[in-house]
Amino acid sequence: MEKRVREAAEAARLVGKEKTQFAEVPPVTDQITVRMKKDFRQVPLSEKKSVMEKYNRVIMDHHEKIESSDVIYRDTFRKVRYANSQGTYIEDERPDLMVRLSATARDGTNVQKGFESVGGGDGFQLTEGLEEKAKTAAQRAIDLLSAPPVTGGKYTVVLDPKLTGVFIHEAFGHLSESDFVYENDRMKEIMVLGKRFGSDILNVIDDGSLAGLRGTHKYDDEGVKTKKNYLIKDGILVGRLHSRETAAKMGEEPSGNARAIAYQHEPIVRMTNTYIDQGKTSFKDMIKDIKLGLYAVNSIGGQTAMEMFTFSAGHGYMIRDGQVAELVRDVVLTGNVFETLMNIDAIGDQIEFSKAGGGCGKGGQMPLPVGLGGPHVRARNIVVGGRQK
Amino acid sequence: MIAKKLIDQAMKKAQGAQASINQIESTDVSFENDRLKSIKSSQKTHISVKVILNDRIGSSHTTDINDLDGVVARALESAEFGSPAHFKFPSQAKGPDVKVYDRQILPLTKDTMINIGDEMISLVKKYNPEILVHAGVTKGIVQQQFANSAGQSYTTETTKFDVGLHGQLTRGRDILFSWDSLTRKNKDIDHRQIAAKTIHWFKLAEKNVSLKSGTMPVIFTPAGLSVLTLGLRMGLNGKSVLLKSSPLINKLGEKIVDERFSCTDNPLLDYASRSESYDEEGIPHQITPLIENGVVKNFLYDLDTAARAKTKTTGHGIGCGPTNFVVKTGNTSYEEMIKSTKEGLLVHSVLGLGQGNPISGEFSVNVFLGYKIENGQIAGRVKNVMLAGNTYDALKNIDCIGNQAEWVSGALLTPPIKINKLSVIAK
Numbered sequence: 001m002e003k004r005v006r007e008a009a010e011a012a013r014l015v016g017k018e019k020t021q022f023a024e025v026p027p028v029t030d031q032i033t034v035r036m037k038k039d040f041r042q043v044p045l046s047e048k049k050s051v052m053e054k055y056n057r058v059i060m061d062h063h064e065k066i067e068s069s070d071v072i073y074r075d076t077f078r079k080v081r082y083a084n085s086q087g088t089y090i091e092d093e094r095p096d097l098m099v100r101l102s103a104t105a106r107d108g109t110n111v112q113k114g115f116e117s118v119g120g121g122d123g124f125q126l127t128e129g130l131e132e133k134a135k136t137a138a139q140r141a142i143d144l145l146s147a148p149p150v151t152g153g154k155y156t157v158v159l160d161p162k163l164t165g166v167f168i169h170e171a172f173g174h175l176s177e178s179d180f181v182y183e184n185d186r187m188k189e190i191m192v193l194g195k196r197f198g199s200d201i202l203n204v205i206d207d208g209s210l211a212g213l214r215g216t217h218k219y220d221d222e223g224v225k226t227k228k229n230y231l232i233k234d235g236i237l238v239g240r241l242h243s244r245e246t247a248a249k250m251g252e253e254p255s256g257n258a259r260a261i262a263y264q265h266e267p268i269v270r271m272t273n274t275y276i277d278q279g280k281t282s283f284k285d286m287i288k289d290i291k292l293g294l295y296a297v298n299s300i301g302g303q304t305a306m307e308m309f310t311f312s313a314g315h316g317y318m319i320r321d322g323q324v325a326e327l328v329r330d331v332v333l334t335g336n337v338f339e340t341l342m343n344i345d346a347i348g349d350q351i352e353f354s355k356a357g358g359g360c361g362k363g364g365q366m367p368l369p370v371g372l373g374g375p376h377v378r379a380r381n382i383v384v385g386g387r388q389k
Numbered sequence: 390m391i392a393k394k395l396i397d398q399a400m401k402k403a404q405g406a407q408a409s410i411n412q413i414e415s416t417d418v419s420f421e422n423d424r425l426k427s428i429k430s431s432q433k434t435h436i437s438v439k440v441i442l443n444d445r446i447g448s449s450h451t452t453d454i455n456d457l458d459g460v461v462a463r464a465l466e467s468a469e470f471g472s473p474a475h476f477k478f479p480s481q482a483k484g485p486d487v488k489v490y491d492r493q494i495l496p497l498t499k500d501t502m503i504n505i506g507d508e509m510i511s512l513v514k515k516y517n518p519e520i521l522v523h524a525g526v527t528k529g530i531v532q533q534q535f536a537n538s539a540g541q542s543y544t545t546e547t548t549k550f551d552v553g554l555h556g557q558l559t560r561g562r563d564i565l566f567s568w569d570s571l572t573r574k575n576k577d578i579d580h581r582q583i584a585a586k587t588i589h590w591f592k593l594a595e596k597n598v599s600l601k602s603g604t605m606p607v608i609f610t611p612a613g614l615s616v617l618t619l620g621l622r623m624g625l626n627g628k629s630v631l632l633k634s635s636p637l638i639n640k641l642g643e644k645i646v647d648e649r650f651s652c653t654d655n656p657l658l659d660y661a662s663r664s665e666s667y668d669e670e671g672i673p674h675q676i677t678p679l680i681e682n683g684v685v686k687n688f689l690y691d692l693d694t695a696a697r698a699k700t701k702t703t704g705h706g707i708g709c710g711p712t713n714f715v716v717k718t719g720n721t722s723y724e725e726m727i728k729s730t731k732e733g734l735l736v737h738s739v740l741g742l743g744q745g746n747p748i749s750g751e752f753s754v755n756v757f758l759g760y761k762i763e764n765g766q767i768a769g770r771v772k773n774v775m776l777a778g779n780t781y782d783a784l785k786n787i788d789c790i791g792n793q794a795e796w797v798s799g800a801l802l803t804p805p806i807k808i809n810k811l812s813v814i815a816k
Contacts, residue, residue: 004430004432007430008430010428010499011427011428011429011430011499014425014428014499014500014503015425015426015427015428045467045470046469046470049470067632067633067634068632068633068634104632104634106633106634109636109749110749111634111635111636111746111748111749112746112749113746149751152602152753152775152777152812152814153602153814154816183421183422183521184422184521184557184559186519186559186560187559187564190559190561190562264431266427300744300745301744302741302744303740303741303744304740305564305566305740305757306564306566307562307563307564308740308755308757308772308773309740309755310740310741310744310754310755311741311744312741312744312745312753329746330745330746330751330753330777331745332741332744332745332753332754332755332775332777334740334741334755334773334775335773336772336773336816338562381816383773383775383814383815383816384775384814385753385754385755385775385776385777385814386753386775386777386812386814387777387778387812388602388603388604388812388814
């Protein structure tokens, strides 16, 4: 122990050529004990296994063309103790559970996958009654066998709530993480508060205090209380995500977004639960005037390089003459954050938060549980990858 | 030897057992936004025990060196719910000689590591002071003890050295990144070369140019070639073949791509980042030809998968994934490749690789560092461009293969490859 502390002190001495600042936060003492509806720690391994076996059978028995399945259950229960020299001491229990149901169908050399997942911290009951989801995953894999790949090009795209969540996380969320900005004068010019990023209907929020989502905690990993942070309000950039260091350097309030995946890692600026707030347009109205467009559904993931980003839908449907039409596969969308946010011209009237069990990676820390959400969203002129006819 | 003690303890109940203890020490120096940001030293111990009990596999891991009885007990306990074992633990066999330890790595001081970072940053700054630079230098050592109940037993010591550089240039709303990195098991990394490569891709991107959608010749740089190798790596995985999710089932011995294309899995290259004498199951490593002159030669297997597939392990435990993936060189120079292209795309890095349905060989990616080739010259960077196609179709359609291979981050050794035509969508 002594040797390790000495090494940390030596490292600090070598690094300490410039002053590191931290934003002041009031010291707190708190103890958070969670109560899960059905505590997964009390559930015997045999029961966990038999529940998963049941879903596995649903997938395998669904259709003769189902070639294999992948059913994953994982739970973790972490007890985090945080202390700092300013008097804060927090004990926080952090349960997390996820189930992923995945089916692979095959027809000759054509191999397609369908998947569904659930996740969250409220207990083992989340794993109950997933037969329909297992069937949906299997059926999707079957349906995709006969679906054509989407034809590449520029489309008006409607995103479903799951994909909206991934879209706003990749397209804009990462850009609002201040560690990309605080020591970068050019980025500061781009990210000036008060600048317009979207039309009046666009509101983007990151909120670590929303109950029951995967990015939810009472405190972040620097002992700062989480809260609702508006990033974009009525189309205007109004806030960003901070650690205590980035907040001090930029003279702004800490936002409760310093997070670490485990004690070996330093807390860095991360999202919690990020979503586009609900708007006023019904799904029907959103698609009724689209002559040729794409309805992109379910999410595989995304990647960003700040300005440009990609995100992948599990599958999609063409929209023809205002109606949802045929199923298409291999739907990967790309955009340029400054153009795509401006191109959002309709936001749905029903918000959904995803319970999917994914995670976000940054700075070698992966997977960090995050919450994603939003309503249906329509954007013009989105580039969709794919071969041309 | 602790591993042997764990085996003895497990064998009181189990029919077979395997244990490994890894002790990892590493020091990491990292720079952010042109300045030294942190120095981190870490020490980790991983103990893992795997047992076969009543024909089922059980396993457990711990980081607590004082919990040897506990880790064995949990491995035995988990066997009750484990998957059926189709294999037996391998008997004693000595692994081939491959150099994995460099005496020069451990004595590297933090100051030396800081100097490496500083020098790379000043090289980039000299080219363009507007670029914000991140850099990292890591050294490490892993000591491993391995033993199983069938008599296999050894200790290994491997070193690791890692140097990486990442620059960001923001011009108005145009955000550009360029980076390079290399991981090796010896100190033989030229950090100035890493800086030079990073600067090279910045230089070519000084001008943005536009590109028209269509099908066109595409040159993949060694780093860009990951777009095509990802599908292969997944398709050649023995487990995917066994579970019939690979498009390569029943293709063993069949010509699936251009006859100039060959690739092997090679864990025996001295000091390469994935080189080792043994795999994680104690199997001596070997070189495995994967595709030879366009013909599928082997799939990659671990013990259990091989037994289920009624074949032998290739030493790719656990998980049947490649070690160092090596693509054979051809006879065209990179310069010649570019010169012979009237209009085309040069791809160095992409966004979104692996999303979609990569095992089928399909890819649909945003070209992040991509350059337009016009009349045999690189005209500038292209943005907002999507590239789509299928690995197997692309590799049937090779125009030429580069005559020089390069390490990509340390696990892929490949030349550049030019594909006759691929579909490109531009905004």
